[in-house]
Every structure is written in structure tokens, then in C-alpha cells.
Amino acid sequence: MTEKINYASFWERLLSRVIDSTVYFMILITPISRISIINNLPLLLNNLSNYLLLILFFLLVILPLETLMVSYFGGTIGKLLMGLHIQKENGDNLSFKESFFRLTLGKAVSGLFFCLGYLWIFRNAKRQAWHDTINQAVVIRKIHLGWFIGLLILFIFILINFAIMYGGISGFISNVNFYSNILQI
Amino acid sequence: MKTPDYTAYIKNSFSIVIKYKWLWIFGALAGSGSGFSLSRGFDFFNNFYPDQKPLPDPSSSTEKIANVLGSTTSALKDWLQSIPISKWVILSLLLICLIIMGLLIALIIINWSRAGLIKGIDKALSENEVSLETVSPEGFKYLNKMILWSLFLFGIVLCLTTITPLLWLLIYLIIKTITFLNIIWITVGLLAIIPLFFISFLMLTIINAYAERLIILKDYSIKDALKTAVIISRKTLLASALTGLINFGFKIFIGFAGFISLFLLIGLPAYLTYRSIQTYSAFSLFLGILTVFALLIFIFISSVLGASLNVFSYSNWNQLFRDYLKSINGGKND
Numbered sequence: 001m002t003e004k005i006n007y008a009s010f011w012e013r014l015l016s017r018v019i020d021s022t023v024y025f026m027i028l029i030t031p032i033s034r035i036s037i038i039n040n041l042p043l044l045l046n047n048l049s050n051y052l053l054l055i056l057f058f059l060l061v062i063l064p065l066e067t068l069m070v071s072y073f074g075g076t077i078g079k080l081l082m083g084l085h086i087q088k089e090n091g092d093n094l095s096f097k098e099s100f101f102r103l104t105l106g107k108a109v110s111g112l113f114f115c116l117g118y119l120w121i122f123r124n125a126k127r128q129a130w131h132d133t134i135n136q137a138v139v140i141r142k143i144h145l146g147w148f149i150g151l152l153i154l155f156i157f158i159l160i161n162f163a164i165m166y167g168g169i170s171g172f173i174s175n176v177n178f179y180s181n182i183l184q185i
Numbered sequence: 186m187k188t189p190d191y192t193a194y195i196k197n198s199f200s201i202v203i204k205y206k207w208l209w210i211f212g213a214l215a216g217s218g219s220g221f222s223l224s225r226g227f228d229f230f231n232n233f234y235p236d237q238k239p240l241p242d243p244s245s246s247t248e249k250i251a252n253v254l255g256s257t258t259s260a261l262k263d264w265l266q267s268i269p270i271s272k273w274v275i276l277s278l279l280l281i282c283l284i285i286m287g288l289l290i291a292l293i294i295i296n297w298s299r300a301g302l303i304k305g306i307d308k309a310l311s312e313n314e315v316s317l318e319t320v321s322p323e324g325f326k327y328l329n330k331m332i333l334w335s336l337f338l339f340g341i342v343l344c345l346t347t348i349t350p351l352l353w354l355l356i357y358l359i360i361k362t363i364t365f366l367n368i369i370w371i372t373v374g375l376l377a378i379i380p381l382f383f384i385s386f387l388m389l390t391i392i393n394a395y396a397e398r399l400i401i402l403k404d405y406s407i408k409d410a411l412k413t414a415v416i417i418s419r420k421t422l423l424a425s426a427l428t429g430l431i432n433f434g435f436k437i438f439i440g441f442a443g444f445i446s447l448f449l450l451i452g453l454p455a456y457l458t459y460r461s462i463q464t465y466s467a468f469s470l471f472l473g474i475l476t477v478f479a480l481l482i483f484i485f486i487s488s489v490l491g492a493s494l495n496v497f498s499y500s501n502w503n504q505l506f507r508d509y510l511k512s513i514n515g516g517k518n519d
Contacts (some may be wrong), residue, residue: 133318
């Protein structure tokens with residue numbers, strides 16, 4: 001007996017990408033909240049230069065990391081949390097090379113003509129975007145209430161992000177005199 | 186090879202562009218790295234669009250800048266001197282790695298799309314099914330060879346653009362003291378350099394067009410493709426130059442039409458919005474929103490046009506290549 005395959009919808013996939021983005025945002029703004037409380041110029045400059053290195057390092061490792069996650073676990077953080085799985089049409093996981101092509105070339109293809117490739121999910125029978133089609137991949141749903149879990153996790157992550165941002169903004173406000181002195185405005 | 190029927194080429198290319206829309210994807214990406222791409226032309230037109238932000242008052246900002254520099258320059262200087270060398274090394278390494286990764290991704294995207302486009306057009310000319318699903322694997326199949334070929338070609342272009350002027354400069358330095366020879370060398374150099382570069386790049390463009398097709402459609406190795414492409418280019422020089430000229434002419438025409446429509450659809454309403462801001466605020470808001478929409482539609486249409494124009498150009502080259510193969514095989518296409 002063949003099992004019915006549940007392909008992930010556009011909205012589920014979008015939600016999983018938003019969850020990924022909130023995680024990355026969290027990683028990137030956490031140091032800012034620490035930097036904002038500094039009121040010593042050399043220390044501030046040191047921390048800002050370290051932060052620049054962190055951003056560059058993040059940009060460098062994020063692609064290989066996502067590639068590894070897609071090829072080994074079948075998805076990035078958001079997809080895994082929501083119970084979505086990226087796989088070949090025959091059920092195999094994508095190889096490292098295929099994952100790399102999916103995340104680089106594939107995203108470039110789907111991003112063409114105002115992201116028409118992503119919207120293609122709506123009209124494709126297997127709900128494939130253009131970056132799925134180029135290496136015969138599909139995104140399937142393994143958990144039925146994945147979208148609910150996703151929304152819950154997104155809510156928690158957004159709250160954490162707000163808390164971090166609040167801390168950062170408070171730090172900046174408490175140091176407003178220091179920044180005014182630097183800029184002499 | 187007899188003179189190709191360019192009317193048939195253009196007709197076929199147009200019907201391929203219209204019938205096989207999947208090829209637009211490959212056309213859009215293949216054009217992202219080419220020197221004569223339409224997208225580049227439109228970038229120029231976008232840059233032409235005047236920046237209408239009001240200029241800040243220079244007297245107030247100068248004072249502020251002077252204050253900023255005055256109060257923090259010494260601190261910044263001290264801090265810059267205190268940065269350990271290891272930090273600079275890490276920064277350089279990270280930047281180099283990011284640039285290499287970016288170049289690698291660009292190479293993959295451009296060469297995959299070029300290979301896919303050439304194979305896709307070949308399928309279309311043979312009236313086979315053309316879709317993202319059927320053409321995409323062909324792009325991957327020849328990706329390594331295409332990347333190597335493009336690097337090889339890049340090396341040649343780099344040599345041409347650096348070694349030739351250096352050679353000229355070296356001879357100039359040798360004969361610098363002899364005034365008569367000096368004047369002759371400068372004149373010869375100035376007169377010869379432009380046609381020399383033009384001919385070299387024309388030949389490289391033609392050789393590249395044939396070599397890419399030999400690699401993808403005939404599965405040649407890079408060495409064999411280069412050798413054969415040089416022979417074909419010599420044999421079909423006039424026909425190839427004309428094909429290149431037709432493609433270039435279409436690009437210029439579409440680019441010019443794009444410029445005119447950009448001016449009429451975006452530039453003019455934007456100017457009117459700017460003029461009416463102070464007198465008719467509601468009208469200017471409406472006009473501004475309309476202009477933004479027009480701009481978005483223009484960007485979309487120009488990207489589609491750019492993509493289809495690349496499909497058109499590649500299709501002309503494919504047909505010429507096919508005709509050459511037919512002429513040497515006595516009418517057969519193999």
C-alpha cells in the first residue's frame with residue numbers, strides 16, 4: 001500500500017524561513033545589547049570591530065552550515081522544528097552538493113522575476129518551487145500540527161528578540177550622553 | 186559554408202523566445218555576467234535617474250563634521266594603532282574567503298545557466314520538451330567543464346588587457362630617449378591599440394560561442410573545443426561577425442527603447458511629483474504612488490526583456506552552429 005505524501009504548503013515553508021531568520025537575528029543582535037552598555041570609547045571601538053568580525057564570520061559559515069543541515073537532517077532549524085523535511089522525490093536525502101546548489105543557484109533561480117519561483121509552489125502539484133525543481137526535490141510535512149508548533153516557536157523567538165532589542169535600546173538610552181559627547185552634536 | 190538565412194534565424198529565435206518561456210530563467214541568469222548584457226544597460230539607465238533628495242545645508246554640516254573629527258580623531262588614531270595584527274589578519278582572511286565564496290557561487294550560477302540555455306535551445310530547435318526539470322540536469326552535467334572554460338577565457342582576457350599595454354610601455358621606455366622613434370611609437374600605439382583590442386575581443390567572442398557549444402552539444406574536452414572553435418571561427422568569420430552584429434543591434438535597440446520608456450513612464454511622472462509637492466500635496470502623493478508602481482512594473486518588464494533577449498542571442502548562435510555542422514556533414518545535423 002502506498003502512503004499518501006503530504007507536501008508542505010507555501011505558508012508553512014514561509015513560516016519556517018521566518019523562524020530561521022528570527023534565530024539568525026537573535027545571534028546578530030545579542031552582541032549589540034552588550035555593546036550598547038559600554039561608555040568607554042576605546043572599549044566601544046574594540047567591541048564594534050569584534051562585532052564586525054562576528055558578522056563576517058556568520059556570513060561565511062551560514063551557507064556551509066545550512067548546506068550541512070539540509071543534507072544531513074533534511075532542513076534548516078525552522079523546517080526541523082515544524083516537522084518539514086527536504087528530500088529527493090525518491091525519498092533520499094539531498095547530497096551535500098545538491099544542497100549547496102539548492103541554497104545558492106536554486107535561490108537565485110527562484111528569486112528571479114520578483115520571486116516568481118517561490119510563488120510557483122501555489123500552482124505546482126507537488127508544491128515545488130523552482131529551486132526544488134532544479135534538483136528534483138520536494139518538501140514534505142511529517143507532523144500534522146507543524147504549523148501550530150511553528151507559530152508558537154516563532155512567537156517565543158519574537159519575544160526573545162524583543163527582549164534583547166529592549167535591552168539594547170535601554171543601553172543606548174542610558175548612554176545617550178556618552179554618544180552625544182562622541183559626536184559633539 | 187554558404188551565407189546563412191538571417192531572416193529565418195531571427196524568426197526561429199523569436200518563436201523560441203515566445204514558445205519556450207522556461208528558457209527565460211536561463212537567459213536571465215546567463216546574462217548576469219556577460220559584458221554586453223541588457224541588464225547592464227538598464228543599470229546605466231537606472232543610474233541616469235536623477236537623485237531628487239534635497240541637498241543638506243553645507244554650512245551647518247561642515248561645522249558638525251569638523252567637531253566630530255576634532256573630538257574623536259585622536260582617540261580613533263590611538264585605537265587604530267592599538268589593534269593587534271592578528272585582528273587585521275583575521276579580517277583579511279574572512280574577507281578573502283567571502284569574496285572567493287561569492288565568486289564561486291557566481292561562476293556556478295552563470296555557467297549552469299549558459300549550459301542549460303545552449304542545451305535548452307538545442308532541444309527547442311529539435312522540438313523536444315523544454316522545461317526547468319528537463320534542462321536543469323544538463324546545466325549540472327557540463328558545469329565543471331564550463332567553469333574551467335570560463336576561467337581559461339578569463340585568463341586570456343586578463344593577459345590581453347595587461348600584457349599588451351605593458352609590452353607597449355616597455356618598448357616605449359626603451360626608445361624613450363630617441364625623440365623621432367618615440368613619436369612614431371606613441372602614434373602607432375594609439376592607432377593600433379583600439380582596433381587590436383576590438384579584433385581580439387571579437388575573435389574571442391566568436392571562439393567562445395563555438396567552444397561553449399562544442400563542449401555542451403558535442404561533449405568535447407576543453408582542449409579539443411578550443412582547437413575546433415578556432416578552426417570554425419576562421420571558416421565562418423563573416424557569418425559569425427554578422428550574427429554577433431545582429432545580436433548587438435537588437436540589444437542596442439531594446440536598450441534604447443528601454444531608456445525612452447524609462448524616461449516617459451518613470452522620469453517624467455517623478456519630475457512632475459517633485460514639482461507638485463509644495464502646491465498640490467494630494468495630487469503629488471497619488472502621482473508618487475503611481476510612479477513607484479510604474480517603476481516596479483518597469484523593473485519586471487526589463488528583467489523579462491533582458492532574459493528573452495539573451496535567449497534570442499543564444500538561439501541565433503545555436504542556429505549558426507547547427508548550419509555549420511550541417512554544411513560539413515552534407516545536410517545532417519551530427
